[in-house]
Amino acid sequence: xxxxxxxxxxxxxxxxxxxxxxxxxxxxxxxxxxxxxxxxxxxxxxxxxxxxxxxxxxxxxxxxxxxxxxxxxxxxxxxxxxxxxxxxxxxxxxxxxxxxxxxxxxxxxxxxxxxxxxxxxxxxxxxxxxxxxxxxxxxxxxxxxxxxxxxxxxxxxxxxxxxxxxxxxxxxxxxxxxxxxxxxxxxxxxxxxxxxxxxxxxxxxxxxxxxxxxxx
Numbered sequence: 746x747x748x749x750x751x752x753x754x755x756x757x758x759x760x761x762x763x764x765x766x767x768x769x770x771x772x773x774x775x776x777x778x779x780x781x782x783x784x785x786x787x788x789x790x791x792x793x794x795x796x797x798x799x800x801x802x803x804x805x806x807x808x809x810x811x812x813x814x815x816x817x818x819x820x821x822x823x824x825x826x827x828x829x830x831x832x833x834x835x836x837x838x839x840x841x842x843x844x845x846x847x848x849x850x851x852x853x854x855x856x857x858x859x860x861x862x863x864x865x866x867x868x869x870x871x872x873x874x875x876x877x878x879x880x881x882x883x884x885x886x887x888x889x890x891x892x893x894x895x896x897x898x899x900x901x902x903x904x905x906x907x908x909x910x911x912x913x914x915x916x917x918x919x920x921x922x923x924x925x926x927x928x929x930x931x932x933x934x935x936x937x938x939x940x941x942x943x944x945x946x947x948x949x950x951x952x953x954x955x956x957x958x959x960x961x
Contacts, residue, residue, distance in 0.1 A: 785945060789953045792899060794832020796821070799950040800960040803839035803943070805862065808880040808888070810835060810960030814898055815880075815888035828897050834950060835893070835960075838903035838943025842910060842929075844890060845902035848873040850932040854925070859914055877934070894936045902933060903943030 798817060802810040814833050821831045837845050843856045850856065857863065857870030864871040865882040875881050880888040894900060907929050908922075915922035933939055940946050951957050 785940070785949050786953070789946075789949045789955070792832050792834065792950075792955075793829065793897070795830050796826065797832030797834070797950075797955040798958055799834045799836060799947060799955045800958050801836050801838070801943070801947050802841045802844075802960045804961035805841055805844075805860075806961045808844075808876050808883050810841075810958075811876065811880045811888045811890060811893065812883050812885050813958065813960055814893055815885055818893075818896060818898075831897075832899075832955070833893075833897075834899040834901065834946075834955065835890075836901055836903070836940075836943045836946050837937075838906045840906075841961075842902050842906045844874065844876045845900070845933050845937045846874060846929060847932045847934060848877075850929060853928070854914060859910070890934075891936075899938070900936065901938040901940045901943070901946055903941075903946075904930070904939050905942050 800810045800814050814835055817833055818828060818831060821828070840860060843851065843860050843862065846856070851874055852872040855870065855872065857872060862871050862875065862881075863869060864873065864875050865879075866875075876889065877891050878889045879886055886892075890900060908926055911925040911929055912922045914920075915925050930939065947957065
């Protein structure tokens with residue numbers, strides 16, 4: 746019941762504008778009925794929770810950043826802290842941006858091959874997001890991104906990293922990088938926030954009192 750109440754009161758998901766993908770982000774925000782904002786510092790200030798931590802995930806590391814976020818929730822409960830007391834933010838950037846994307850993009854663009862991520866159920870390059878409902882191979886089923894978001898964990902993805910990887914893929918297969926970027930931006934899960942820069946989120950969060958955890 747507590748987690749359902751927390752999910753219902755989650756901080757509204759903003760969509761940040763960024764130079765290279767301004768058009769894609771604006772279009773995505775419009776389609777989803779979400780306002781695109783640039784007040785990054787204000788967004789961090791309004792992040793709920795008394796004890797706030799940011800988990801920076803530039804590398805997958807078997808999804809340990811997800812497990813550590815889940816462990817923080819469990820530890821808080823053991824110390825009589827509710828989910829409402831904990832402000833947890835996961836930053837997906839560099840080589841983890843695919844974790845923010847829906848299954849159809851994983852299949853269409855073969856993201857398992859691009860990011861060297863295998864599906865734990867098949868042992869082959871993933872054609873779906875194996876970290877959304879479950880944390881990959883980790884034996885912690887409640888640490889999937891979807892479960893963490895339902896408990897109030899905030900998740901953001903770096904648009905600069907998305908553009909970077911879209912460019913690599915586009916050159917590799919000979920397609921329009923703008924089209925690829927548009928697909929990827931549109932495929933970001935609605936619960937995840939698109940930021941202009943993952944590093945900017947980290948810097949702003951630390952400057953505003955969040956504890957920094959390098960989760961890669």
